[in-house]
Amino acid sequence: MGWLGLIRAEFTFVYADIFRRKSLLFMLVAYPYMITAFILLFGASIGTAQEFIRKVGVDPVPFLIVSSFMIVSIIGVVDDVLWRPIYDEHMGTMPYVISAPTSRVAHYMAIPLPRLTLVVLIGSTSVIPVLTYYYSYAGLKESLIIMGLGALGAVLFTTLAMVIVGLLFAVAEESWRVLNVIRPLLLVLLGAFYPRFLMPLYIRAVSWALPPSHVVEVIQRLLMGYGGLEVMLTLLGIA
Numbered sequence: 001m002g003w004l005g006l007i008r009a010e011f012t013f014v015y016a017d018i019f020r021r022k023s024l025l026f027m028l029v030a031y032p033y034m035i036t037a038f039i040l041l042f043g044a045s046i047g048t049a050q051e052f053i054r055k056v057g058v059d060p061v062p063f064l065i066v067s068s069f070m071i072v073s074i075i076g077v078v079d080d081v082l083w084r085p086i087y088d089e090h091m092g093t094m095p096y097v098i099s100a101p102t103s104r105v106a107h108y109m110a111i112p113l114p115r116l117t118l119v120v121l122i123g124s125t126s127v128i129p130v131l132t133y134y135y136s137y138a139g140l141k142e143s144l145i146i147m148g149l150g151a152l153g154a155v156l157f158t159t160l161a162m163v164i165v166g167l168l169f170a171v172a173e174e175s176w177r178v179l180n181v182i183r184p185l186l187l188v189l190l191g192a193f194y195p196r197f198l199m200p201l202y203i204r205a206v207s208w209a210l211p212p213s214h215v216v217e218v219i220q221r222l223l224m225g226y227g228g229l230e231v232m233l234t235l236l237g238i239a
Contacts, residue, residue, distance in 0.1 A: 123147035
């Protein structure tokens with residue numbers, strides 16, 4: 001089976017599962033709103049929207065909905081790359097994957113592609129309506145750019161995920177335990193909810209080593225109106 005065959009098989013697998021489990025489709029649409037609502041309710045107990053605007057430079061609702069979109073998109077795309085080898089190992093299907101005539105690299109490169117199309121669904125039901133409501137036509141243009149950058153961030157994280165999984169299988173016996181520790185740390189270091197300019201210097205240095213974190217910073221700069229085109233292009237070039 002060639003790479004196009006692998007992609008077709010992954011698309012069939014992913015979308016058959018989504019249409020079979022309607023609750024999964026609903027949760028993909030609802031998650032950005034649920035995360036935003038939870039953080040807003042929790043934040044209202046310890047501060048005000050004006051304080052958030054003073055420190056971050058943007059209204060909390062657009063910021064949190066975009067951050068939630070980034071996290072849900074990245075998790076949705078990358079999680080299968082992180083967990084598929086562990087799943088195959090525990091289900092006993094790893095020998096079939098290894099002995100398959102197709103390239104394992106091509107196989108794992110095909111995994112995130114159908115999930116990237118879900119980024120469009122998540123963004124069109126969360127980022128587009130919220131930013132259009134807050135910023136009108138300018139918000140619509142920004143939301144389309146943000147969705148494209150979100151897909152780019154997910155692709156960059158996929159490459160990093162493949163490296164992480166390879167290292168875990170090489171050095172760790174119970175890789176799933178290590179992955180359960182690494183995964184949330186990576187999500188924090190991306191800086192989606194915790195902007196990089198607010199991080200302590202040593203955490204910021206670690207965050208700079210993650211290519212997807214530069215895409216997240218570009219999205220935040222676009223949303224906040226910080227930095228010029230040159231700075232954003234430089235960050236994308238580094239990523």
